[in-house]
Amino acid sequence: MVDMNIFDQQFWKDAWDNDPNTQDKRMKRAGLGNPDAPGFEKWAENFNKNSFTEESQKRTKRIMSWIENQTGAFKNLSILDVGAASGVFSIPFAKEGAKVTSLEPSTVLHEMLKDNAQHYDASIKTINQSFESISASDLNNVDFVFASMCPAVTTWEAVQKAIDIANQFVYVSLIAGPKENSIVEKVTAFLEMKPSPMTADMYYLMQLLYCNNYTYDTLIEHHTQHTEKSVEEVMQQLPSWLKEVEIEIDHQQMESIEQYLQDKYGDNVPLTTGGKFGKVLIHL
Numbered sequence: 326m327v328d329m330n331i332f333d334q335q336f337w338k339d340a341w342d343n344d345p346n347t348q349d350k351r352m353k354r355a356g357l358g359n360p361d362a363p364g365f366e367k368w369a370e371n372f373n374k375n376s377f378t379e380e381s382q383k384r385t386k387r388i389m390s391w392i393e394n395q396t397g398a399f400k401n402l403s404i405l406d407v408g409a410a411s412g413v414f415s416i417p418f419a420k421e422g423a424k425v426t427s428l429e430p431s432t433v434l435h436e437m438l439k440d441n442a443q444h445y446d447a448s449i450k451t452i453n454q455s456f457e458s459i460s461a462s463d464l465n466n467v468d469f470v471f472a473s474m475c476p477a478v479t480t481w482e483a484v485q486k487a488i489d490i491a492n493q494f495v496y497v498s499l500i501a502g503p504k505e506n507s508i509v510e511k512v513t514a515f516l517e518m519k520p521s522p523m524t525a526d527m528y529y530l531m532q533l534l535y536c537n538n539y540t541y542d543t544l545i546e547h548h549t550q551h552t553e554k555s556v557e558e559v560m561q562q563l564p565s566w567l568k569e570v571e572i573e574i575d576h577q578q579m580e581s582i583e584q585y586l587q588d589k590y591g592d593n594v595p596l597t598t599g600g601k602f603g604k605v606l607i608h609l
Contacts, residue, residue, distance in 0.1 A: 332536060338481050340529060341533070346523055346524040347524045349476065349479040349526075351569070355565075355568035360430060360431035360434075368565075369411070372434075373410075376411050381413065385414060388473070388498075396493070400422030401422060401424065402469055402493075403426075404425050404426070404467060404469045404471055405464060405469070405470045405490060406418065406428065406472075407471065407487065408428065408430075408456065409438055410429060410431075410438070411434050412441040412447070415442070415449050416445050416447045425450065426449075426450045426451075426452065426467065427450070430453070430454060430455035430458075430477075432453060435453040456475070456477040456483065461489050464490050466491070469493055469496070470488075472496065473496070474499070479499060479526050481529070484497060494606060496606050496607075498605070499526040499530060500525055501602055502525050502601030504523060505549065505597065506596070507595070507597040512585075513570070515585050525601070531603075541607045541608060543604065543605050544603070545603045545604075546602055548600070550597070550599055552596050553595055555592060556583060556590070559594050564579075
């Protein structure tokens with residue numbers, strides 16, 4: 326017999342709200358993504374540096390092309406880019422003729438966004454405020470609300486707020502499976518520790534959209550990236566990577582890991598990152 330709860334929107338809303346391993350809850354517990362957290366400025370610099378590389382631009386173009394196939398041209402479309410960071414999507418949208426408003430809570434990233442917009446000659450309205458704190462009425466209705474892997478849009482309430490603001494479309498991308506990091510896998514095996522898995526928020530979102538009778542397009546992709554990092558770079562980033570899987574390590578363990586990596590790889594460590602990522606385009 327089919328459990329009729331699967332057709333009840335409140336059942337799925339409560340399940341998402343009460344799941345302790347969603348991206349939003351995990352990041353808050355780990356203190357990650359907070360613009361005031363130590364090390365955020367360094368992370369922002371690295372993010373900005375990689376945002377307009379050839380590889381990053383290919384990814385941006387691929388996502389925009391998928392959206393454009395469902396929405397038509399971006400020209401004259403008013404777009405709210407939520408969690409715009411340093412402009413990785415805001416600038417290409419503006420260059421395509423869209424009327425872009427970029428919402429970014431981090432002062433550091435907001436300044437980078439303005440600098441990048443000037444550098445690429447893109448006309449963008451920027452707001453240095455968080456999606457959570459700003460009211461829907463302050464944003465005015467826009468044609469399209471866009472949120473790509475944005476920590477502020479990882480709950481049903483946030484998605485509903487985006488829907489209330491948009492006139493035509495809402496795009497949300499979320500984790501759709503476990504995140505992959507080959508160094509984390511090797512280090513946790515070396516330490517004989519078990520990483521805590523993260524819930525796929527995409528699953529809850531799709532159930533709630535279905536129960537609320539929304540029309541939407543979805544795409545789930547598996548992406549991996551292969552790079553090399555120096556042992557020094559790895560040791561700088563490792564605490565944050567381990568926090569994502571809810572593992573804390575002490576100074577002695579850090580020293581043991583550093584020696585282990587040097588013995589195994591020498592000066593440079595191969596790194597494979599990736600996972601399953603979901604894209605949802607809601608038609609209003």
